[in-house]
Amino acid sequence: MAFFAVLMVLLGTLSFGVFGPGTAAQAYQVPTAAPVISNGIATTTMPGSGLTTTYSASGLTDVFGGSTLGSRGFVPSDYNQGLVGTLPTVEFSTDAVNSCATTGPCSGLGSITINFSQPVRNPVLNLAGLGGNSAWDEGLNGSIDRISQLHAVLGLATTGLTMTKLSGGNLSVSGNTITAVNDSTSARCNTVVQSSTPQPPDAGATAACGSVRINGLVSTLTFNVSAVFTRTTSALPGYSDNDPQSSLHSEDNYVMTLTVPQDFGDAPTSYDQNNAASAVLSDVTLGPSVTEDNAQVANGTVSPNASATAALDQDNGVVLTPMTLSATSYSTTVAISGAGKAGTTCGWIDFDKDAIFDNPAERACATFAAGATSATLTWATIPGGMTAGTTYARFRIGYTATQIQSPIGASNSGEVEDYVFTIAPAPAPAISLVKSVDKTTLVAGQTATYTFVATNTGNVTLTGVVISETQFSGTGTMSSLSYTWPGVAGTLLAGQSVTATATYVVTQADVTSGLLTNTAKVTGTPPVGVPVTATSKAQVTAPPAWVISKGATVGGVSNPLVSPGQTIVYTVTATSSSGQITGVVLTDNLANVLDQATFVAGSATLKIGTAAATPVANPANGSTTLTTAAFTLPAGATATLSYSVVVKADAWSEELVNTVTGSGSVPPSRCATGVTPIAPECITTHRVTAKFLIEKLGESSDSSWVAMNGSSWVLKTDAAGMPGTNAAYTVTAIPGQTGQFQVEGIKPGTYWLEETKAPAGFNLLAEAVRFTVAADGVVTLGQGSGSGVVTSADQDGDGIFLVSVRDVPALQMPETGGIGYWPFALAGSATLLAAAVLASGNLRRRKDQPAT
Known part of the structure; x- marks a missing residue:
């Protein structure tokens, strides 16, 4: 029987090449040289880092040779990382001859294994040309009599990993399987037209092409290979050729390559020396995490994050304390995560500030064992000629010592972290605090806003800066402080200030006291030495005010009627409603009392606040006036003057009237000496029955x-x-x-x-x-x-x-x-x-x- 079978994948042109002159240079790594194939194993090498990737196959799948990504009809949008069609790839051939039907799945077609020379975090698999056909020309008459479309299916067999489709045409990732969306796949990424002799009908869809990220830490990656057959057209029966000895047996040829993410330093560009420090993301990191930098650009030699701040990357492996200008050595500890095996970590400090790491004395290195969580780097000898100020430090970690010991260039594992480093002058830490309040007079119910401005007036960075209240006379509760920091909370560089505010609602008790005082303290910790502090005080006053009242009782009861022989106990109160009153003198005019009553000698006493009562002198002989010596009335306190008279036996129907007045550092609000009319509260009147x-x-x-x-x-x-x-x-x-x-x-x-x-x-x-x-x-x-x-x-x-x-x-x-x-x-x-x-x-x- 004569027949003609065509596999469209063979129509692709095999070609190799490198990046053209217009290629950007900044971020992930991808091989640029054709794979080296030996004994059925293909090996690719990442430029700069030297990371190698080996591809092998088993069963009915073989490493066919080298090719290019564009050999299957290049569509740029299929690859979200900006790959080019001339990118070298490894080509695989899968013989779909395991009793494969003309339609449906066909399993057991072998496997593909990929190995990295170092563990790689989240590599990206780039595929082209999953698809083709198997056709039969009966009698070689120039027409296709039977035809089926087929494509390989890659099933991820490595445990602990997942896959995410990043981009692609007619490419599908379903669980752990890479397949086609439409199984009627042509052999090319850019067309459904199938070209061969005789001419087959068009496929239903393009080949499956695109990029798939492998999520996780990868050392070895294995895919089990299967295939799917489908009829090309309902007008023709399907076809498959399961004879592996037949030169036209059913098969699918496709290409793949891998890209690996990188981390770059972020110090200024001068430190790159035209060959930026970078690392392929692997298991070992400085600190708990690492970030991929600029995943859209290949094989960069300039850092995408270079800046004067050295802070555009999320570096978290090193905490650097400032070094004093007079230091002769310096040490710091780097945090290590994920060390799967022994490795090396190094650090550089640009002591002479020449914008490159070129002095061997600027480097310190240490090795670490598998599972290590930290390492200490020590610069035993500090080169001379340093000046105070800021400079830059770089840290690297990885498994290849020769790469890690260089401040520039790519490494096949680890991470790069850059920091601003401070060389402090002779430390002169100092801090100031200015406190103010937006109220000048106390008014109950009003809200007073306190403002605290703390300034680092020294020449070193202060950390742990905090403002606290050390004294507050208010009877209510002040709100917590709200800070506005110039940068990192709790940290003030030399010359920087932080402003904090708090609010307080004035109480009546505060008004009564006449004075609301508040003392605050700021504390900051310098790199070396004891903390520095400063205090500041703010106060709000209320105008001093006081009031006098008078009352009397007869037999312990307030009664305007009295009988001869009864005793009247008079009480005069002076109360501070705001602040302290000095020089208080109370004067009680008894002229209209002592004509009908007799003063009880020794009965007059003065009690100020909670103090014990003290005697007040009786009215002088021939006088009808009772007067206290000058005294001080504390804020919010009440002074009480008490004395007694006895009504005369013949004072029937008489009226006894006395009037109290007072004076002090400020006059009372009523009953002030020399002020008329006199308020009723200043007068007592008794009528004798x-x-x-x-x-x-x-x-x-x-x-x-x-x-x-x-x-x-x-x-x-x-x-x-x-x-x-x-x-x-x-x-x-x-x-x-x-x-x-x-x-x-x-x-x-x-x-x-x-x-x-x-x-x-x-x-x-x-x-x-x-x-x-x-x-x-x-x-x-x-x-x-x-x-x-x-x-x-x-x-x-x-x-x-x-x-x-x-x-x-x-x-x-x-x-x-x-x-x-x-x-x-x-x-x-x-x-x-x-x-x-x-x-x-x-x-x-x-x-x-x-x-x-």
Whole structure:
């Protein structure tokens, strides 16, 4: 049987080359020379670093030879790292002859193994040409009679790794499998047209081409190879040739190469010397992590991160303390992570600041064992000629000592870290602190904002800079400090300042104290020596203010009424509502008190705040003024002046008035000396209760009125204009005085006087007499007083009123009643009674004024 089978992958042109003159030079590494093939193993070498990659195959897959990435129809967008078509690659051939059907998967087609000379972190596999066809021309008549499209499938067999598609056309990464999106793949990345003789129909899709990142740390990478067949067109049956001896058996040829990420230094460009220090990312790093630099540019010799700050990379393996200008040696410790085997780490410090690392004394190296976590680098001899200031330091780590011992060039493993290094002058650490507040007067409820400005006034960097409150007199709570740092928090370079703010809500207690003080302290730690500190104080004041009040008690109770013989205890308070008051003098004018009362000698005391009371001198002889010696009234405190008087026995109905005034470093808000009008709070007034007298008079035969014994009296309260219950006052007879009674200590008000017993032969008052006692003791009669039967008057002008009650014999009706018919009915009886009286003798009666 004659047939013709065509594998489209064989149509690709095999070619080799290097990067053209327009190629950028900065970041990842990729081989630029054709692979060296020996005994079925292909080897590529990364330029500069010397990292080697070997490719081998087994089973039905072979290393076919060398090729280029563009040999399968180059599409630049398939490769996100900016690869070029002339890039050398390794070509593989997979014989799909393991009883493969014309459609569907076909497994067991061998494997591909890739080995790196050093562990590599996250390499990128770049593929081209997964795809082709197997066709049959029956009878060699120039037409295709049967045809299937096929492509190799790469299954990742190495454990602990994952894959991510970065870019590509018709390329798919599904789990751990690299395959095609559309299985009807042509042999080329840029077309579905299939060219051969005879002419086959077009494929359904381009070949699977693109870039896949292998995620993880890779030393060895193995793929199991399989294939997928699919009919090219429904018009023709599928085809596969499983005879490995047939020259046209089913197979897929494809190419691949690997790129590896790099880390670069970031010191200024001069330190690169046209051959930047770089390292292929591997397991071992300085510190806990490393970052890939500029993943879009190949085989760079200039750092993409070079800058004056040396801070464009995430370096975290070394903490450098400044070195003093007078130092003769220097050491630092580098942190190491992921050391899978023994290696070398080196550091350089540009002591002479010539912008290159060219002095052997500028280098220090150390070796480390597998699993090491740190190493110490020591510069045992510091070259002369140093000047103070900043310079640069570089650190490298890796497995190839000759590479790591050079400050420039590529290495096949590890990391490069650059830092700004400080050569400090003779240390003169210093710091200052200025504290201010935005309020000048204390007002309760207002928010005061405190500002703290700390400045590094020395010549060395200060770390651990912190501002703290060492004294605060506020009764509330100040907020925590909010910092605005010029750079790294807690660090101030020489000349730098940090500003911090805090807020505080003023309380009434703060206002009362009159002064809100706040002292802050800043502390900073220099590279060498003890910490430096500075303090600053801010304060807000309230204008001093105080107030005087006066009160009095009688029997422990505040009462404006007092009776003779009672003691009045006077209390004068001086209270600071804000700040301290000095030179306070309290003066109490007792002129209108001591005329009716007697000062209790030794009763005057002054108590200031919580201190014990101290004596105050009695008013001087002949003086009616009580005066304290000058004293200081503390902020928020109260001073209390107390003293007593006893009301005189004859001070009935008198008014006792005294007035207090005060002076001090500032006048009080009321009761100030020499200021009128005087506030009510500065004055106390007491009214002495009243006394009044009652006399019972009877009319004698000669029509004169004389005092009469034998009567009794009671006082009643007023109940809405009518006599109420018995009042709390007793009408008592005056001893030795005929018909004379008295009522003492009566308070102002309305009362009723009721006769409960009349003298023998005389009538009771026909009704109670209503009367009113005024505050000044004046007695005013009302209902029941009749026409002259009951009268009241202060005959002696001593404030003691006399109430006179005239009585009539029992047969004579009182004038308070109406005339009616009784006068006519009793006329005869009256005549007989008059005769009887004359017969008993001419009894004369004399009217006497009762004693007071």
